[in-house]
Amino acid sequence: MDKEQQYKRVFGHLDANGDGKLSPQELQSCLGKIGGELSLEEAEIAAALMDSDGDGFLSMEDLVNVVESANEEERINDLKMAFKMYEEKEGCITPKSLRRMLSRLGESRTVNDSKVMIARFDVNGDGVLNFEEFRIMMA
Incomplete structure (x- = not known):
């Protein structure tokens, strides 16, 4: 399974009503399932920060951008630790x-x-x- 298929699979799991968008409520529910806590207000703020088209929902592209950005941050932090060793x-x-x-x-x-x-x-x-x-x- 390639990366794009994995993203589609995860997005499909998170998109409870299957409308192709993640609402703040779906975001809140998903975090709750993995042991996190997020108020509806916090979920709305998070969705607004990650939402690229301003509709208040997260598209699959928005989710991919957030994940890729987090991965890049982690990679840079790893490189910074390696740099300090040299x-x-x-x-x-x-x-x-x-x-x-x-x-x-x-x-x-x-x-x-x-x-x-x-x-x-x-x-x-x-x-x-x-x-x-x-x-x-x-x-």
């Missing part, structure tokens, strides 16, 4: 810190090897990787 000084990965981390991971590299690796993704040419450059490297 980081030598505040905000950047140096050739020395990259060599040291690769060594810990069992990969023996020289500082020059690390400079070459960094140079491939060093957009601003400062000889180190900032988080955005690291993110591009990890993509």
